[in-house]
Amino acid sequence: MLLIAANFVLLAVVWRLSPAFGPWPPLALEAAFVAAFAVVGCLPMRLEFSRHQVTFTVTDAMLVAGLFYLSPVGLGAAATAGELVTSAVHRTQPLKSLFNAANRAGAATAAAAVFATLHPGHRLDGHGAAAALAAAACWATLNILAVAAVVASAERRSFSVILRRSVPTAMVTSLIAAPIGVLATALVRTGAGYALLAVPVLIGLTLNNMAAASHRDEHLRIERLYEATTRTGVLHPAVSAALQAVTDEARMLLTGTAAVCCVRESGLWSGWVSQDRGNRPASDLEVAAALTTCSGAVPHALAHLTGEVSVVVTARTPPGAPVELVLAVLRKPAPRRRRQGLHDTLGAFATQASASVENARLLADLRRALDAELASNRRKDEFVAAVSHELRTPLTVVLATTETLLKLDGRLPPGDRERLLHTSLDQAHRLQRLIDDLLVVAAAEQRTLRCDLAPIDVVTLAAQLTADLITAPHASVRVTAAKGPVESDQERIRQIVGNLVSNAEKYAPGSPIDVVVDEDGTALTIAVVDHGPGIPPGDRERAFDRFVQLDQGASRRQGGTGLGLFLCRELATRLGASLQLDETPGGGCTFVLRVPSRPNAPVAGDQAPALRRRPAALASRPRVLTGKAST
């Protein structure tokens, strides 16, 4: 205010000192000019040149015309009034408006002084026009200098750089303003009626310009919206990455200081925050604040939380969107007419972003499924190779033995002949066991694996296990307790134990293998204990996976298909039993099979009942499931 007052004092001094200005113009004229400035101050015109945009106001042209008519005081007052109205229309901060008004009044003083010096009197001729142009240039330059100085000191940017960028703009402004002002003056001088014609034309031009600017804004916004959604949808095949991109884009789209995007996945809301200083997941409090703000319950919950001096623009996906999203952008206040546009833009963006996030989720799902499928395929290929190898090895011996016996018959010592026949038989049994195992796995795959329940006498079972393990010289069976009968499938239990023992023989060669049978009245527990190298705790669960062999490579100690433990676990599950792998004290593996004495809660098969009570008449039906059982 002081600055403005000082300007007016200065103007009065200039007026008195300069005889060229002559007497004070009529007060009515001055007042009319001030009023006119106030009106046209709210009609900005934007002009584009090269890649810059110049905001040209009619005020500038009128200021030039005023040089010919007004006292410097009137000129300053008119400039101040115009600037204050412009500031009010643009909702400029009060401090900034006052500075601008003072600045303009000061520049007007200088312009009046330059004009009076160069061209005493108010005559309109070539000399007068040149003086008016020089005064306008001086006015615009001073204006820019003051603004640049303030910007440089407030934002700590280089003064000269700002000047270099803004002086051309100022020059263009004055080059446009001066001729218009001079022309208007000439029109008024030759006949006031013609000059009045120019006013509606100017107003029409300005309004037209404003409409065009508004259309351009809208067009730009749609273009940016399209770009933003295209980018996010294609580039981010993961939900969190897409969410991050959406939040960033929303902030940029509305030129916000911060943005929060919340997404609902399986009923739970989570969010992402985008700010100048970086991105981060939103805290629960921020998610809650964004939702509250968006629902309108507490409109400024988010602004209060973040402490930003800003307004919040929110949007929510319409019902039926692929993914439910809530977007909140904190930004500087916008003119009233733009606010609805911002809400609409963010609303459109939310709908697009929902599709983008859903796309990202689908892509991520697809990629995961594909990876799983590829890994499964690879394991199957390995499995086929392993099965082929496992089948070939005993078959080689069977064939070679038979061929040898046929070829060398009569030349072989009788002992060798006998031994070769036994070798051949053993290998044939090995083949049979392998085929049995494969059938069990196939049945497990097709969910048709069946177990037949019948009462089992624990002592008889132990005797059968001992008989089964006759081919495993290091294995021994021990019964610690046998309190009562168990109802389960004896053949399946024998199959599991047989596999566990042969697994122990493979991985703990030479180690004694203890099979400990215990029935405490509630469950039958069979532990297969070896003292081999054992399996590290991290790999223990994986050992039960299909086709998995922990020791890979051509030099692995054992062949095998990687099916043994998978098969054991499948069978155990079908029996309603559990199969765990523990460490033997002192090193080695202990597999513990725990079969409930009464299968109260049988594990139901997906298609066929897993457990089937065997009819009493068939309870003693002999079943040969493993080669060992018949040896």
Added chain:
Amino acid sequence: MNTRTCLLVDDDPNIRELVSLNLGDEGYRVYVAEDGIGVEALVAEVRPDVILLDVMMPGRDGYDVLAALKGDPGTCDIPVVLLTAKATDEEVWQGWQAGADYYLTKPFNVDELTHYLNLICSGAVV
């Protein structure tokens, strides 16, 4: 005719016995090794006319033995037959790539094996 010698490296005792019986009947002197460890020393000592080598063996696989033999100027000219149950196309190709002179898959025909070795030792197959 000189006695032909063959070195058989296989971890399966049945295969060792069967191949020894058949090649012995053909007049070969057969040396056997249970695994790939220390095979180079044995080769240097007995200088076999041909080596029958299994691939999947505990401790050291056949590819490793093959690379060591082919990398040594003293043993690289001894023909090596890979005798393995690895029979898929990829596995066979991997065997050739590893430097095998011949590749026989299990199960093998005994007559075919002896005929093959006879050809190799007489220099008919190079």
